[in-house]
Amino acid sequence: MKTDAGITAIKGMRDLLPEDTAWFERLEGHAREIFALYNFDEIRTPVLEPAELFARAVGEETDIVGKEMYTFADRDGAMLTLRPEATASAVRAYIEHRLWERPGLTRLFYQGPMFRRERPQKGRYRQFYQIGAEVLGGDAPWIDFELLAMLRMLLERCGIEGAELVLNSVGCANDRPRYHAALREALAPRLPQMCADYQRRAQTNPLRVLDCKVPADQPIIAALPSILDYLDDRCREHFAELRRLLDGAGISYRLDPRMVRGLDYYTSTAFEFLHGALGAQNALLGGGRYDGLAQSLGAPANVGGGIGFALGEDRFVMAMQAAAGGTGQPPGPRALVVPITAAQLPPALALAERLRRGGVRVEMAPPDRKIGRSLELAAKLGAEAALLLGADEVREQRVTWKRLASGEQEKLDETALAARLGAGRSA
């Protein structure tokens, strides 16, 4: 909607209204709870970073860096970028503050807005929200296992059913040259038949050819060699061990040797959770291992690897709403305080203050309206009770408590009222 001044939110950026933020808060609450169980602590990094950070971490050849970043010159000429993802920032902070010197693994989670200048569509916005976590300082398969187990718990807690875990290993720096060579060789005779995009991509980033969705190309892609046949001993054993752990814990997944990730820093383990309720943007969350990223950002060679994930809150919330069968409403006040005339406004305000100190969510009705109007308002707000305060009540030092659902009412002193409002309530 356009305002009189013609000012609207800019393309791809939206206002999250109370009925939306209620879902985001629910998701974030569940995530914080579960992250704590796995001993993750929160990190908050700046929304602005030096442009170079993402070029180095995410990769010059990626779509994100190549054409989707909000990058601009600061007043002093420094090139700044609105973060398109947070792993690079988390690892930058990990190095900058030498967190690897703290005991044990470093487990960090984050939450906040990310920015990518893409064409908006269902489940995709230019400002979107991610929750993610990173485990830094180790590369053992059981670390990968724990991260996936944690994600399973989060999906369960959020009531999301039918999410499919897709798993692959994309190999390490050791494997890539051999696999790329094999890919190029296999592709060479077929390349002229493939779409133009992928003819170019076969040179710049052969792995991404596997991502091609053009139907005509599918038979060609199906016949290409599998990355899994080109893993070195270490990568192969790492992946095999992870799969044993997952199988042992009853965590099911679909192995997809064609699944690759769009960020260059990924190595070995790569995964996605897909969900059907999201339209074409069906990736609910994604992540993987990125051994070597810390070194490429300046960490010493002895600093261990890392693994992490990011989930798209906007998409996750859609899946939660699909599972709950509706979009829902924010909770609303527990009680509406109704001063019957303006004379009772001060005592009504005082009553509301005392109730709030007691932990009750309270709304005030404007004074001097017909009582019927105020009760109607209470009903529409979803309040459990209306608290009527007129001249009689003030004189008697009591409040008329009325339960909206049943219509029953009673004049109570404030102790009894507090008990009535406090009994058996959860937020």
Place this chain on the structure above:
RNA sequence: GUGAGUGUAGCUCAGCUUGGUAGAGCGCUGGAUUGUGGCUCCAGUGGCCGAGGGUUCGAAUCCCUCCACUCACCCCA
């Protein structure tokens, strides 16, 4: 960057084919006699019909241009 669809009241939409002064439901405001609600009934509020141009006596309606939004491609969370 490419393609398709849609723009009419705060919201969801009808009206457009076959041009004749702008509609419905919901919401909001008030009323149905005094300090008692959700239902019902009555009334009211609210729109340069996305913008600009053209055709016409007359355009929400037909034509052109632009813009915005949505979905999809691409890519990703």
